[in-house]
Every structure is written in structure tokens, then in C-alpha cells.
Amino acid sequence: MRIRIALSAAVTALGLLFLLPSVAHAHGDTLKVVVTGQRAGHVTTEITWENDGDAVDEAVSATVNAVSVDGTRTLGPWVLVRDPAAAPAGWTTAEVLPPGSWKVSVDVGFPALGHGELEVGVPVVDPAPGTAGGTGTTGAPAPVASAPAPAPTTATSGAQSGSAQSAVPPSSPAPAPTASSAAEGDAVWWTTAGVAVTALAGAGVGLLLRRRRLRRRLG
Missing domain, CATH: 2.60.40.10 (Immunoglobulins)
Structure with missing residues (x-):
């Protein structure tokens, strides 16, 4: 009985030895x-x-x-x-x-x-827009509240009015008399003076002639 048990155990062990390689290579060798x-x-x-x-x-x-x-x-x-x-x-x-x-x-x-x-x-992947240096999360910047504009002071308004006045071009001065106009004025003066002198001379000559005629009649 003991011999049969020993033989059956030996056969079982040999069978396991033959089965292990087949189980190990069940998936194949590649x-x-x-x-x-x-x-x-x-x-x-x-x-x-x-x-x-x-x-x-x-x-x-x-x-x-x-x-x-x-x-x-x-x-x-x-x-x-x-x-x-x-x-x-x-x-x-x-x-x-x-x-x-x-x-x-x-x-x-x-x-x-x-x-x-x-x-x-x-492929070449471009960085997402809005990232700083290719790192960090993207997102639009938070809106910044704008401060109200200060009311213009009297000095600034005066400066603005002064600048506005300075911006208006001044009226152009009267043109200076030219040489031709001055010469024409001198010519008119001399003509008037000559006419007056001529008239005075004619009147004097007429008086002298009348005096001579009176003397002749009386003499």
C-alpha cells in the first residue's frame, strides 16, 4: 500500500513538472x-x-x-x-x-x-493667448475702475481761456505807407503850394497895374 502511494505521488509530481512549462507558455513566447x-x-x-x-x-x-x-x-x-x-x-x-x-x-x-x-x-504647439511666458492660467484682466475727472479750477479755466485767446490770431496792423504813396503825397503838396504862390503873384501884379492906371488918369 505504501509503495502504491509513493508511486502515485511520484507520477503526480512528474505530471506537474510537465504541465508547468505549458502553463508558463500559454500566452506564447513573443x-x-x-x-x-x-x-x-x-x-x-x-x-x-x-x-x-x-x-x-x-x-x-x-x-x-x-x-x-x-x-x-x-x-x-x-x-x-x-x-x-x-x-x-x-x-x-x-x-x-x-x-x-x-x-x-x-x-x-x-x-x-x-x-x-x-x-x-x-507638431509645433503655439502657446495659448493671454499666457505670460507660456506659463500660468489664461484669463482676461480684471477691469480697473476709472477715477472721476476732477472739476476744472479757476486757474485752469483762466489758463484755458488765455490759451484760447492766444490761439486766436491778432488782427493784422495797417500796412505802412510805401515809398510811392509818400512821393505822391509830396507831389500833391508841392502842386497846391505852387498854385497858391501863383495866385498870390497874379493878385500882386493886378494891384500894381491898377495903381499905374489910376496914376495915369489922375496925372
């Missing part, structure tokens, strides 16, 4: 790695078992490398971390790709082998 793109510059991937398409429950050991399309810049290697926005098969990078076109490759070494690659374009 991983399907799909690079889905980028989100805000972070590389996004989906990793599943290639045999049944189940998500990987274990920690994944993978490296991410990126090369610019023109081959002048390289980034990486980076590691993959769980992507809470695309669970349970989603993985992403903590690092950010700069704007541009990149050839991204992902190589997984644990818990199985897997490889995926994709050309990813990261």
Missing part, C-alpha cells in the same frame, strides 16, 4: 509591439501577447529610440511606463519628443521578445 503614435510628445505603444492578444500583466523591460527623419538627431534609449490613459495594454514614455518627424523603434526584452517601429510627427 510579444506584439504596436507604436500607436504620440500624445503631447510622449511616445505611445500597445504591447500584447502575440499568441492570444492578451495584455501583459508583468513589468515590461523595453527601450525606445528615436531618430530624426534627416538623421541629424537621435534620442534615447528611453524606458516604457504604464499609460493610465490606455490601460491595460497601453505603454508610454516619460520623456517628450521635440517637434518634428521621428523614426521611433521599440524593443522589448522581458517578459518576451518584441519589436515595433513607426514614423511619428510631433
